[in-house]
Amino acid sequence: MLSTTPRTTLGRGKQRARTDRDDLYAVLDAGLICHLGVVAGGVPMVVPTGYGRIGDTLYLHGSTGAASLRAGGSGEVCVTVTHLDGIVLARSAFHHSVNYRSAMIYGLPRLVEDPEEHLAGLRAITEQLAPGQWDAVRPPTRKELAATAVLALSLAEASVKVRQGPPVDDEEDYALPIWAGVLPLRTTWGVPEPDPAMTAELEVPRHIASRTITIG
Amino acid sequence: MLSTTPRTTLGRGKQRARTDRDDLYAVLDAGLICHLGVVAGGVPMVVPTGYGRIGDTLYLHGSTGAASLRAGGSGEVCVTVTHLDGIVLARSAFHHSVNYRSAMIYGLPRLVEDPEEHLAGLRAITEQLAPGQWDAVRPPTRKELAATAVLALSLAEASVKVRQGPPVDDEEDYALPIWAGVLPLRTTWGVPEPDPAMTAELEVPRHIASRTITIG
Numbered sequence: 001m002l003s004t005t006p007r008t009t010l011g012r013g014k015q016r017a018r019t020d021r022d023d024l025y026a027v028l029d030a031g032l033i034c035h036l037g038v039v040a041g042g043v044p045m046v047v048p049t050g051y052g053r054i055g056d057t058l059y060l061h062g063s064t065g066a067a068s069l070r071a072g073g074s075g076e077v078c079v080t081v082t083h084l085d086g087i088v089l090a091r092s093a094f095h096h097s098v099n100y101r102s103a104m105i106y107g108l109p110r111l112v113e114d115p116e117e118h119l120a121g122l123r124a125i126t127e128q129l130a131p132g133q134w135d136a137v138r139p140p141t142r143k144e145l146a147a148t149a150v151l152a153l154s155l156a157e158a159s160v161k162v163r164q165g166p167p168v169d170d171e172e173d174y175a176l177p178i179w180a181g182v183l184p185l186r187t188t189w190g191v192p193e194p195d196p197a198m199t200a201e202l203e204v205p206r207h208i209a210s211r212t213i214t215i216g
Numbered sequence: 217m218l219s220t221t222p223r224t225t226l227g228r229g230k231q232r233a234r235t236d237r238d239d240l241y242a243v244l245d246a247g248l249i250c251h252l253g254v255v256a257g258g259v260p261m262v263v264p265t266g267y268g269r270i271g272d273t274l275y276l277h278g279s280t281g282a283a284s285l286r287a288g289g290s291g292e293v294c295v296t297v298t299h300l301d302g303i304v305l306a307r308s309a310f311h312h313s314v315n316y317r318s319a320m321i322y323g324l325p326r327l328v329e330d331p332e333e334h335l336a337g338l339r340a341i342t343e344q345l346a347p348g349q350w351d352a353v354r355p356p357t358r359k360e361l362a363a364t365a366v367l368a369l370s371l372a373e374a375s376v377k378v379r380q381g382p383p384v385d386d387e388e389d390y391a392l393p394i395w396a397g398v399l400p401l402r403t404t405w406g407v408p409e410p411d412p413a414m415t416a417e418l419e420v421p422r423h424i425a426s427r428t429i430t431i432g
Contacts, residue, residue, distance in 0.1 A: 007256075032300060032303075033300055033314065033316075035251040035253075035298070037251075037253045037260035037261065038260055039255055039258065039259070039260050040223075042255070043255070043291075043322065044253035044254055044260045044261075044262075044294045045223075045253065045260075045294050046251050046253035046260075046262050046294045046296040047296070048251075048298040048300075048316065048318055075258075076258075076259045076260070077260060078253075078259070078260045078261050080251060080264060082251070082264040084248060084249055084264075086409075087345050089349060089353075089424065090353065091354055092355075092360075093339075093342050093349070093350060093353050093354065093355055094357075094360040094364070096345065096346060096349065098248075104261075106259065123309075129312065129314065130305055130399070133309070137306065137309050137394055138308040138389060138392060138394070139308075139309055140310050141310075144308075144310040166409070166411040167411055174413055176354060177416055177418065178352065178353055178354070178418070179410070179414070179419070179420055180410070180411040180413075180414060181408055181409050181410040181411045181420075182408070182409045182411075183346070183405055183406070183408050183424060184405065184407070184408075184409060185248075185403060185405060186403070186406055187402070188401070188403075189400065189401060189402075190402055192397055192398070193302075193382070193397050193398045193399075193400060194396070194397040195396040195397045195398075197385075197390055197396075198390075198395070198397075199391055200393055202393065202394070202395045203395070204395055205395050208305065208395070208399060211399070
Protein backbone atom coordinates (compact mmCIF):
# COMPACT_ATOMS: atom_id res chain seq x y z
CA MET A 1 0.00 0.00 0.00
CA LEU A 2 1.09 3.53 -0.65
CA SER A 3 1.19 6.16 2.09
CA THR A 4 -1.82 8.30 2.87
CA THR A 5 -0.23 11.51 4.11
CA PRO A 6 -2.21 14.70 3.43
CA ARG A 7 -0.17 15.55 0.35
CA THR A 8 -0.42 12.12 -1.22
CA THR A 9 -4.16 11.86 -0.60
CA LEU A 10 -5.82 13.22 -3.69
CA GLY A 11 -8.15 16.12 -3.14
CA ARG A 12 -9.52 15.98 -6.67
CA GLY A 13 -10.04 13.07 -9.04
CA LYS A 14 -10.11 10.56 -6.18
CA GLN A 15 -11.47 7.88 -8.50
CA ARG A 16 -8.17 8.08 -10.40
CA ALA A 17 -6.01 7.28 -7.39
CA ARG A 18 -4.14 3.99 -7.21
CA THR A 19 -3.01 2.84 -3.82
CA ASP A 20 -1.00 -0.27 -4.58
CA ARG A 21 2.77 -0.10 -4.32
CA ASP A 22 3.03 -2.18 -7.52
CA ASP A 23 1.21 0.58 -9.40
CA LEU A 24 3.92 3.00 -8.30
CA TYR A 25 6.68 0.63 -9.42
CA ALA A 26 4.95 0.10 -12.78
CA VAL A 27 4.74 3.84 -13.53
CA LEU A 28 8.34 4.44 -12.47
CA ASP A 29 9.81 1.41 -14.22
CA ALA A 30 8.11 2.28 -17.51
CA GLY A 31 9.50 5.83 -17.52
CA LEU A 32 12.64 7.34 -18.97
CA ILE A 33 12.87 10.76 -17.35
CA CYS A 34 11.19 12.47 -14.43
CA HIS A 35 10.49 16.11 -13.63
CA LEU A 36 12.30 17.09 -10.45
CA GLY A 37 10.84 19.98 -8.50
CA VAL A 38 12.96 21.89 -6.01
CA VAL A 39 12.57 25.22 -4.24
CA ALA A 40 15.41 27.62 -4.98
CA GLY A 41 15.22 30.98 -3.25
CA GLY A 42 11.55 30.49 -2.48
CA VAL A 43 10.72 29.84 -6.13
CA PRO A 44 9.92 26.44 -7.67
CA MET A 45 12.25 25.03 -10.31
CA VAL A 46 11.19 22.05 -12.43
CA VAL A 47 14.00 20.19 -14.18
CA PRO A 48 13.73 17.16 -16.48
CA THR A 49 16.27 14.56 -15.43
CA GLY A 50 17.05 10.85 -15.42
CA TYR A 51 16.35 8.51 -12.51
CA GLY A 52 16.60 4.91 -11.46
CA ARG A 53 14.87 2.74 -8.87
CA ILE A 54 16.25 0.10 -6.52
CA GLY A 55 13.56 -1.34 -4.29
CA ASP A 56 11.92 1.52 -2.45
CA THR A 57 14.57 4.09 -3.25
CA LEU A 58 14.69 6.42 -6.24
CA TYR A 59 18.10 7.63 -7.37
CA LEU A 60 18.80 10.96 -9.08
CA HIS A 61 22.12 12.30 -10.22
CA GLY A 62 23.75 15.40 -11.47
CA SER A 63 26.96 17.29 -11.61
CA THR A 64 28.16 18.28 -8.17
CA GLY A 65 27.89 21.86 -9.49
CA ALA A 66 24.25 21.77 -10.66
CA ALA A 67 21.96 24.39 -9.13
CA SER A 68 18.99 22.00 -8.98
CA LEU A 69 20.94 19.45 -6.93
CA ARG A 70 22.32 22.09 -4.59
CA ALA A 71 18.79 23.34 -4.00
CA GLY A 72 17.55 19.79 -3.63
CA GLY A 73 20.17 18.99 -1.06
CA SER A 74 18.85 21.61 1.31
CA GLY A 75 15.16 20.87 1.15
CA GLU A 76 12.33 18.64 0.12
CA VAL A 77 11.74 17.73 -3.49
CA CYS A 78 8.86 16.47 -5.59
CA VAL A 79 9.59 14.00 -8.36
CA THR A 80 6.89 13.45 -10.98
CA VAL A 81 6.89 10.79 -13.69
CA THR A 82 4.15 11.10 -16.31
CA HIS A 83 3.08 8.87 -19.19
CA LEU A 84 0.67 10.53 -21.59
CA ASP A 85 -1.39 7.74 -23.14
CA GLY A 86 -3.99 9.56 -25.19
CA ILE A 87 -6.16 12.59 -25.79
CA VAL A 88 -9.74 12.17 -24.57
CA LEU A 89 -12.07 13.79 -27.09
CA ALA A 90 -15.44 14.50 -25.53
CA ARG A 91 -18.68 15.90 -26.92
CA SER A 92 -18.19 19.07 -24.89
CA ALA A 93 -15.10 21.26 -24.63
CA PHE A 94 -15.39 21.06 -20.84
CA HIS A 95 -14.98 17.28 -20.67
CA HIS A 96 -11.89 17.05 -22.85
CA SER A 97 -9.14 15.30 -20.94
CA VAL A 98 -6.09 13.09 -21.31
CA ASN A 99 -5.41 9.47 -20.48
CA TYR A 100 -2.28 9.17 -18.42
CA ARG A 101 -0.39 7.39 -15.68
CA SER A 102 1.55 9.55 -13.25
CA ALA A 103 3.44 9.19 -10.01
CA MET A 104 4.44 11.92 -7.56
CA ILE A 105 7.02 11.33 -4.87
CA TYR A 106 7.70 13.74 -2.03
CA GLY A 107 10.65 13.62 0.29
CA LEU A 108 13.92 14.94 1.58
CA PRO A 109 16.64 13.41 -0.57
CA ARG A 110 19.79 12.05 1.01
CA LEU A 111 23.18 12.67 -0.57
CA VAL A 112 24.68 9.24 -1.17
CA GLU A 113 28.14 8.97 0.40
CA ASP A 114 28.71 5.22 0.49
CA PRO A 115 30.82 4.32 -2.59
CA GLU A 116 28.93 1.08 -3.26
CA GLU A 117 25.52 2.73 -3.11
CA HIS A 118 26.85 5.62 -5.21
CA LEU A 119 27.88 3.19 -7.96
CA ALA A 120 24.66 1.16 -7.66
CA GLY A 121 22.62 4.36 -7.97
CA LEU A 122 24.47 5.45 -11.11
CA ARG A 123 24.04 2.01 -12.56
CA ALA A 124 20.28 2.11 -11.90
CA ILE A 125 20.00 5.55 -13.53
CA THR A 126 21.94 4.43 -16.62
CA GLU A 127 20.03 1.16 -16.92
CA GLN A 128 16.69 2.97 -16.66
CA LEU A 129 17.49 4.89 -19.86
CA ALA A 130 19.57 2.24 -21.57
CA PRO A 131 19.15 -1.31 -20.24
CA GLY A 132 22.22 -3.46 -20.78
CA GLN A 133 24.58 -0.55 -21.37
CA TRP A 134 26.26 -0.46 -17.95
CA ASP A 135 28.05 -3.76 -18.53
CA ALA A 136 28.74 -3.01 -22.20
CA VAL A 137 30.61 0.28 -21.86
CA ARG A 138 33.62 1.72 -20.08
CA PRO A 139 32.82 2.01 -16.37
CA PRO A 140 33.23 5.34 -14.57
CA THR A 141 36.68 6.38 -13.40
CA ARG A 142 37.34 7.60 -9.88
CA LYS A 143 37.43 11.16 -11.20
CA GLU A 144 34.10 10.78 -13.02
CA LEU A 145 32.51 9.33 -9.89
CA ALA A 146 33.77 12.25 -7.82
CA ALA A 147 32.19 14.69 -10.28
CA THR A 148 28.75 13.08 -10.07
CA ALA A 149 26.50 13.56 -7.06
CA VAL A 150 23.86 10.90 -6.42
CA LEU A 151 20.75 11.60 -4.38
CA ALA A 152 18.57 8.91 -2.82
CA LEU A 153 14.86 9.58 -2.37
CA SER A 154 12.67 7.22 -0.38
CA LEU A 155 9.47 6.08 -2.07
CA ALA A 156 7.71 6.18 1.31
CA GLU A 157 5.53 9.16 0.40
CA ALA A 158 4.09 8.77 -3.07
CA SER A 159 0.83 8.94 -4.97
CA VAL A 160 -0.22 7.41 -8.28
CA LYS A 161 -2.94 8.65 -10.57
CA VAL A 162 -4.29 6.91 -13.66
CA ARG A 163 -6.96 7.90 -16.16
CA GLN A 164 -7.95 5.52 -18.93
CA GLY A 165 -10.93 4.83 -21.12
CA PRO A 166 -13.41 6.88 -23.13
CA PRO A 167 -14.67 10.38 -22.32
CA VAL A 168 -17.26 10.91 -19.61
CA ASP A 169 -19.79 13.39 -20.95
CA ASP A 170 -22.85 14.98 -19.43
CA GLU A 171 -25.89 12.72 -19.78
CA GLU A 172 -27.71 15.06 -22.16
CA ASP A 173 -24.67 15.40 -24.47
CA TYR A 174 -24.51 11.73 -25.48
CA ALA A 175 -27.26 12.30 -28.04
CA LEU A 176 -25.26 15.03 -29.83
CA PRO A 177 -24.03 14.05 -33.32
CA ILE A 178 -20.41 14.61 -32.30
CA TRP A 179 -17.65 12.01 -32.67
CA ALA A 180 -16.16 11.13 -29.30
CA GLY A 181 -13.40 8.80 -28.28
CA VAL A 182 -9.70 8.58 -27.55
CA LEU A 183 -6.75 9.43 -29.76
CA PRO A 184 -4.03 7.14 -28.37
CA LEU A 185 -0.42 8.23 -28.06
CA ARG A 186 2.52 5.87 -28.23
CA THR A 187 6.20 6.35 -27.65
CA THR A 188 8.24 4.27 -30.07
CA TRP A 189 11.91 3.73 -30.74
CA GLY A 190 13.35 4.72 -34.08
CA VAL A 191 16.18 2.99 -35.90
CA PRO A 192 19.48 3.27 -33.98
CA GLU A 193 21.70 6.01 -35.45
CA PRO A 194 25.39 5.03 -35.31
CA ASP A 195 27.84 7.71 -34.21
CA PRO A 196 29.64 8.82 -37.42
CA ALA A 197 32.82 8.95 -35.34
CA MET A 198 32.89 5.18 -34.80
CA THR A 199 36.28 3.93 -35.95
CA ALA A 200 35.25 0.31 -36.53
CA GLU A 201 32.24 -1.22 -38.27
CA LEU A 202 30.33 -2.49 -35.26
CA GLU A 203 26.91 -4.10 -35.30
CA VAL A 204 24.19 -2.62 -33.13
CA PRO A 205 24.35 -4.75 -29.96
CA ARG A 206 21.38 -7.00 -29.31
CA HIS A 207 20.39 -5.23 -26.06
CA ILE A 208 19.89 -2.03 -28.06
CA ALA A 209 18.45 -3.51 -31.26
CA SER A 210 15.98 -5.69 -29.38
CA ARG A 211 14.31 -2.94 -27.37
CA THR A 212 10.60 -3.27 -27.86
CA ILE A 213 9.04 -1.00 -30.44
CA THR A 214 6.47 0.50 -28.12
CA ILE A 215 7.42 1.64 -24.65
CA GLY A 216 5.81 3.45 -21.76
CA MET B 217 15.59 37.27 -27.91
CA LEU B 218 14.82 35.56 -24.63
CA SER B 219 15.47 37.18 -21.28
CA THR B 220 18.79 36.83 -19.52
CA THR B 221 17.79 37.03 -15.87
CA PRO B 222 19.97 35.05 -13.44
CA ARG B 223 17.56 32.11 -13.34
CA THR B 224 17.18 31.85 -17.10
CA THR B 225 20.91 32.08 -17.73
CA LEU B 226 22.20 28.53 -17.77
CA GLY B 227 24.92 27.77 -15.28
CA ARG B 228 25.65 24.37 -16.80
CA GLY B 229 25.46 23.15 -20.38
CA LYS B 230 25.68 26.69 -21.77
CA GLN B 231 26.35 25.30 -25.25
CA ARG B 232 22.85 23.83 -25.19
CA ALA B 233 21.10 27.13 -24.56
CA ARG B 234 18.93 28.69 -27.26
CA THR B 235 18.24 32.37 -27.02
CA ASP B 236 15.80 33.00 -29.83
CA ARG B 237 12.17 33.60 -28.96
CA ASP B 238 11.15 31.38 -31.91
CA ASP B 239 12.95 28.44 -30.28
CA LEU B 240 10.74 28.93 -27.22
CA TYR B 241 7.58 29.03 -29.35
CA ALA B 242 8.68 25.90 -31.24
CA VAL B 243 9.19 23.87 -28.05
CA LEU B 244 5.89 25.05 -26.55
CA ASP B 245 3.82 24.66 -29.71
CA ALA B 246 5.05 21.10 -30.27
CA GLY B 247 4.09 20.00 -26.75
CA LEU B 248 0.95 18.47 -25.33
CA ILE B 249 1.38 18.82 -21.57
CA CYS B 250 3.69 20.73 -19.27
CA HIS B 251 4.92 20.10 -15.75
CA LEU B 252 3.76 22.93 -13.49
CA GLY B 253 5.85 23.57 -10.39
CA VAL B 254 4.38 25.45 -7.45
CA VAL B 255 5.43 25.88 -3.83
CA ALA B 256 2.80 24.68 -1.38
CA GLY B 257 3.65 25.06 2.30
CA GLY B 258 7.33 25.53 1.48
CA VAL B 259 7.46 22.28 -0.47
CA PRO B 260 7.62 21.96 -4.25
CA MET B 261 4.74 20.26 -6.07
CA VAL B 262 5.09 19.22 -9.72
CA VAL B 263 1.85 18.56 -11.57
CA PRO B 264 1.40 17.46 -15.19
CA THR B 265 -1.22 19.64 -16.86
CA GLY B 266 -2.41 21.05 -20.16
CA TYR B 267 -1.51 24.49 -21.47
CA GLY B 268 -2.00 26.78 -24.43
CA ARG B 269 -0.12 29.74 -25.87
CA ILE B 270 -1.40 32.99 -27.32
CA GLY B 271 1.44 35.26 -28.36
CA ASP B 272 3.68 35.79 -25.35
CA THR B 273 1.23 34.44 -22.81
CA LEU B 274 0.90 30.86 -21.62
CA TYR B 275 -2.49 29.77 -20.31
CA LEU B 276 -3.08 27.08 -17.68
CA HIS B 277 -6.37 25.93 -16.27
CA GLY B 278 -7.82 23.87 -13.53
CA SER B 279 -10.76 23.44 -11.29
CA THR B 280 -11.27 26.44 -9.05
CA GLY B 281 -10.81 23.94 -6.21
CA ALA B 282 -7.45 22.46 -7.28
CA ALA B 283 -4.65 22.71 -4.72
CA SER B 284 -2.00 23.33 -7.37
CA LEU B 285 -3.86 26.35 -8.73
CA ARG B 286 -4.53 27.76 -5.28
CA ALA B 287 -0.85 27.46 -4.47
CA GLY B 288 0.06 28.93 -7.85
CA GLY B 289 -2.21 31.87 -7.31
CA SER B 290 -0.24 32.97 -4.28
CA GLY B 291 3.26 32.70 -5.63
CA GLU B 292 5.61 32.20 -8.52
CA VAL B 293 5.53 29.10 -10.66
CA CYS B 294 7.86 27.28 -13.01
CA VAL B 295 6.41 25.66 -16.11
CA THR B 296 8.58 23.11 -17.92
CA VAL B 297 7.84 21.52 -21.29
CA THR B 298 10.14 18.67 -22.32
CA HIS B 299 10.47 16.65 -25.52
CA LEU B 300 12.63 13.56 -25.16
CA ASP B 301 14.07 12.87 -28.62
CA GLY B 302 16.50 10.02 -28.02
CA ILE B 303 18.87 8.16 -25.76
CA VAL B 304 22.52 9.03 -26.32
CA LEU B 305 24.58 5.86 -26.04
CA ALA B 306 28.22 6.67 -25.41
CA ARG B 307 31.32 4.52 -25.08
CA SER B 308 31.54 5.34 -21.39
CA ALA B 309 28.79 5.17 -18.76
CA PHE B 310 29.67 8.74 -17.73
CA HIS B 311 28.87 10.27 -21.13
CA HIS B 312 25.47 8.68 -21.56
CA SER B 313 22.88 11.37 -22.10
CA VAL B 314 19.57 12.16 -23.78
CA ASN B 315 18.65 14.27 -26.77
CA TYR B 316 15.88 16.65 -25.85
CA ARG B 317 14.27 20.03 -26.29
CA SER B 318 13.01 21.75 -23.17
CA ALA B 319 11.65 25.11 -22.11
CA MET B 320 11.36 26.54 -18.61
CA ILE B 321 9.21 29.55 -17.84
CA TYR B 322 9.27 31.42 -14.55
CA GLY B 323 6.73 33.95 -13.41
CA LEU B 324 3.89 35.05 -11.22
CA PRO B 325 0.69 33.89 -12.92
CA ARG B 326 -2.29 36.19 -13.14
CA LEU B 327 -5.82 34.89 -12.54
CA VAL B 328 -7.76 35.71 -15.69
CA GLU B 329 -10.93 37.65 -14.85
CA ASP B 330 -11.89 39.12 -18.21
CA PRO B 331 -14.56 36.82 -19.74
CA GLU B 332 -13.18 37.12 -23.28
CA GLU B 333 -9.63 36.29 -22.26
CA HIS B 334 -10.95 33.46 -20.05
CA LEU B 335 -12.68 31.90 -23.04
CA ALA B 336 -9.70 32.51 -25.35
CA GLY B 337 -7.38 30.87 -22.81
CA LEU B 338 -9.59 27.79 -22.53
CA ARG B 339 -9.80 27.59 -26.30
CA ALA B 340 -6.00 27.74 -26.58
CA ILE B 341 -5.58 24.98 -23.98
CA THR B 342 -8.13 22.73 -25.73
CA GLU B 343 -6.67 23.38 -29.17
CA GLN B 344 -3.14 22.62 -27.96
CA LEU B 345 -4.23 19.06 -27.11
CA ALA B 346 -6.85 18.63 -29.78
CA PRO B 347 -6.62 21.07 -32.72
CA GLY B 348 -9.97 21.68 -34.38
CA GLN B 349 -12.04 20.36 -31.50
CA TRP B 350 -13.13 23.70 -30.01
CA ASP B 351 -15.36 24.53 -32.99
CA ALA B 352 -16.55 20.93 -33.38
CA VAL B 353 -17.94 20.31 -29.91
CA ARG B 354 -20.44 21.80 -27.48
CA PRO B 355 -19.00 25.06 -26.12
CA PRO B 356 -18.74 25.60 -22.37
CA THR B 357 -21.81 26.71 -20.45
CA ARG B 358 -21.74 29.62 -18.05
CA LYS B 359 -21.65 27.17 -15.15
CA GLU B 360 -18.73 25.23 -16.65
CA LEU B 361 -16.82 28.47 -17.22
CA ALA B 362 -17.39 29.50 -13.61
CA ALA B 363 -15.96 26.17 -12.41
CA THR B 364 -12.74 26.56 -14.41
CA ALA B 365 -10.00 28.92 -13.32
CA VAL B 366 -7.61 30.16 -16.01
CA LEU B 367 -4.15 31.46 -15.19
CA ALA B 368 -2.07 33.60 -17.53
CA LEU B 369 1.72 33.37 -17.36
CA SER B 370 3.91 35.80 -19.25
CA LEU B 371 6.66 34.27 -21.39
CA ALA B 372 8.93 37.18 -20.46
CA GLU B 373 11.27 35.03 -18.35
CA ALA B 374 12.09 31.78 -20.09
CA SER B 375 14.98 29.59 -21.11
CA VAL B 376 15.29 26.94 -23.80
CA LYS B 377 17.75 24.07 -23.84
CA VAL B 378 18.36 21.65 -26.71
CA ARG B 379 20.70 18.67 -27.05
CA GLN B 380 20.94 16.83 -30.32
CA GLY B 381 23.43 14.69 -32.19
CA PRO B 382 25.76 11.81 -31.35
CA PRO B 383 27.53 11.19 -28.04
CA VAL B 384 30.55 13.22 -27.07
CA ASP B 385 33.11 10.82 -25.61
CA ASP B 386 36.52 11.32 -24.13
CA GLU B 387 39.18 11.44 -26.83
CA GLU B 388 40.86 8.19 -25.76
CA ASP B 389 37.54 6.28 -25.72
CA TYR B 390 36.80 6.65 -29.44
CA ALA B 391 39.13 3.75 -30.20
CA LEU B 392 37.20 1.35 -27.94
CA PRO B 393 35.32 -1.40 -29.80
CA ILE B 394 32.00 -0.22 -28.35
CA TRP B 395 28.94 0.66 -30.43
CA ALA B 396 27.95 4.27 -29.90
CA GLY B 397 25.13 6.36 -31.27
CA VAL B 398 21.60 7.54 -30.64
CA LEU B 399 18.45 5.52 -30.10
CA PRO B 400 15.76 7.94 -31.33
CA LEU B 401 12.38 8.24 -29.62
CA ARG B 402 9.22 9.26 -31.40
CA THR B 403 5.75 10.03 -30.17
CA THR B 404 3.14 8.77 -32.58
CA TRP B 405 -0.64 8.73 -32.72
CA GLY B 406 -2.50 5.45 -32.66
CA VAL B 407 -5.75 4.68 -34.42
CA PRO B 408 -8.65 6.75 -32.97
CA GLU B 409 -10.75 4.65 -30.56
CA PRO B 410 -14.45 5.54 -30.83
CA ASP B 411 -16.38 5.89 -27.56
CA PRO B 412 -18.54 2.72 -27.29
CA ALA B 413 -21.30 4.97 -25.97
CA MET B 414 -21.70 6.81 -29.29
CA THR B 415 -25.37 6.58 -30.25
CA ALA B 416 -24.87 7.19 -33.99
CA GLU B 417 -22.35 5.78 -36.49
CA LEU B 418 -20.13 8.81 -36.99
CA GLU B 419 -16.97 8.95 -39.06
CA VAL B 420 -13.80 10.13 -37.40
CA PRO B 421 -13.67 13.85 -38.29
CA ARG B 422 -10.91 14.91 -40.65
CA HIS B 423 -9.23 17.19 -38.08
CA ILE B 424 -8.71 14.13 -35.85
CA ALA B 425 -7.97 11.52 -38.53
CA SER B 426 -5.49 13.76 -40.32
CA ARG B 427 -3.21 14.45 -37.38
CA THR B 428 0.31 13.70 -38.46
CA ILE B 429 1.72 10.33 -37.49
CA THR B 430 4.75 11.71 -35.71
CA ILE B 431 4.50 14.63 -33.35
CA GLY B 432 6.79 16.51 -31.01
